[in-house]
Amino acid sequence: MARIFFNGQAMVGGPFHASVADALIGPVTTAPGYRFFSLGDVCPGLHPDPAVDTAIEGELYDVDLDHLRDVVLPGEPRELELGVIKLADGSACLSMLLARGEAEREVHREITEFGGWRAYLATLGRTA
Numbered sequence: 001m002a003r004i005f006f007n008g009q010a011m012v013g014g015p016f017h018a019s020v021a022d023a024l025i026g027p028v029t030t031a032p033g034y035r036f037f038s039l040g041d042v043c044p045g046l047h048p049d050p051a052v053d054t055a056i057e058g059e060l061y062d063v064d065l066d067h068l069r070d071v072v073l074p075g076e077p078r079e080l081e082l083g084v085i086k087l088a089d090g091s092a093c094l095s096m097l098l099a100r101g102e103a104e105r106e107v108h109r110e111i112t113e114f115g116g117w118r119a120y121l122a123t124l125g126r127t128a
Contacts, residue, residue: 002065003093005030005085007058008044008117010072013128019071023063029055030095031086036115037098037108041124044117045080045098045108055088057116058095068094079108 005028010016012024035047036056046056063072073082076096083097102108114120121127 001062005058005093005095011059023061025060028060029057029088036112038111047098047103054112
């Protein structure tokens, strides 16, 4: 089993939640130190930046590694990669991060100011 922070489509109410629903632990936030980006308003990605003092909202799951490998990761866009983040309680877990070089391409909209995917989607008139 692996603890993973989801902050987009796999959260409760999202289109991919059913594939991980039984693994939900509950809502959490990251520790400060992450920028947050929208990839075409389809999914979000975190990007570590120690200069940022914003925490990002999401949900923590305890997912079977085979399920993570066979179901979750193949559905992730190529602009994201699996990494390790720090949660507000100081613990570490997996999460999908912008792949190396993606932030520097400056093609993804930064949405850090919203603090979470749901708050950002609300500005677009969407819920999931």
